[in-house]
Amino acid sequence: MRAVIAEDLALLRDGLIRLLTAHDVEVVAAIADGPSVLGALVEHRPDVAVLDVRLPPTFTNEGLLAAIEARKHVPGLPILVLSQYVEPLYARELLSDQRGGVGYLLKDRVMDVGQFVDAVRRVAAGGTVMDPEVVSQLLAKRARDAPLGQLTPREREVLALMAEGRSNAAVATELIVSEKAVSKHIGNIFMKLDLPPSDDDNRRVRAVLTYLNS
């Protein structure tokens, strides 16, 4: 798997390269500033890009803007955005093109190496990975809203874990239920959110989108 990373702090950049290389991800380009990100992504067309939100020269949100712009040039380009803080507004902007292959995680998650690498792989495979922090902020917000209001508490838990990009098996482990029960919950969620049948991955993305955009 080939990856492009963008991170301005040398310490973290080297750490990311070491971490990804150790897990059989080849880092084809490591960028330290905002303006070069777009060019590198379009040029290398990596299997996945890992971008820091805050990059030089303005140190605001050029990583995020570059990600959105790059996905306009290369639709569906898998991008995982890392940040010191998460903002549901930014999550919504990242997901607004309604395609999968998007991740938005706190930098802290790098500390759990296994889960982080797993998230990178899931984004590369076209999945959607939202930080639990985004999910919990939105859980607090959406509890009263329709159509999410129709979901049972258990279904909302399942949807939250789906938004974090977990597979059915991972959701089952987390909630200590059988995988079959999880599939049943997911079926109910799709039905209640009125998502027409299509391939399962796409429906998962759209369920998460409903979650974020309602």
Next chain:
Amino acid sequence: MNEPAGRQEAALSRRVRDRVGRWSLLALRSIGSALGTKSERPPKSRLARIARRAASFGIVCALVLTVIWALTGARYFWPGWIWFLLVLPDATRLTVRRALRTSIRRSLAVHAAIALVIAASLVAIWLLSSHRYFWPIWPILALVLVFAGHALFVPSASNSREQALAERVDVLTRTREDALDVQVAEMRRVERDLHDGAQARLVSLGMSLGMADELLDSDPDEARRLLAEARTAAGDALGDLRAVVRGILPPVLADRGLAGAVQALVVASPIPVEMTVELPAERLPPPVESAAYFAVAEAVANVIKHSEARSAWVRVRHIDGLLSMVVEDDGRGGADPHSGSGLRGIEHRLGAFDGTLQISSPSGGPTVVTMEVPCARLSPKT
């Protein structure tokens, strides 16, 4: 004994000589500058130059006439009139200028200065015309009466500007104190948050790592457990730091400015909030932006916490140098602006920018919080 006395005498005479020399030098210099031969500070305008020339010419004439008077030996000192006319404009100018320098009741001070000059002139005329009867007493009496009238009745009507200034000083003093109080409280909160949160967690992280290091060989399982603990502590410390940063300057405000930050508030709100933002493309000055954001955030938080509203509206606009923010809800109303510390803090924070906060919240709703900050200057580029 003699010698020191002689020396003393010499010293004294030297001192006298010095003083005489200095005085004569000063006199020469002043005459010189009056004649315009040597001017240390060049006069500013053409009019001032002409006035200076005229004054120099007048002094020369007066000196010449005084010499003539001395030579003719007349008893009556008629050149006094010339000196009087010569001194009058400068005396008037200096007195009035001095009066203008006063900061309170300035019009009264100027009036007093003019009256004083007129009275002094009248006395001078009386002296020069050598009348027995002291007639200037009548006009001076009239001047005093007019001045007393001015001092008693006019100030209340005409000193609105001074009154406004005094009020402004009061407001500035109060808002500055409030702003400083808010700032000190804020710093104390940040200090406490860091101390109880991130710092404590980093200490525990260091301890876990140290213990893991010791146990690495003897008890690898325990060491692994401690390492996992250290990782959790690091994550918690980061979470605490994030919360502190959000309280100081929310990252989305730094990234996107007021419009983006208000939008983020709306996205995160558990109740539907309708938002209208009319802001210029340029960013507002950061301190105003920050105060405005925290004001809107506090008002929206109050809606969510207390109002039981089903929906809310946020309007932010910047028109004619006035930034206005209105937060409205359809909740139960009855909000008391003086009960919560949050709104008072916002009022103080806005007060530092001459901003105001008004709440209309009849029982049964709706609640409308209107906040305004005058803000004409926009920062060119952030």
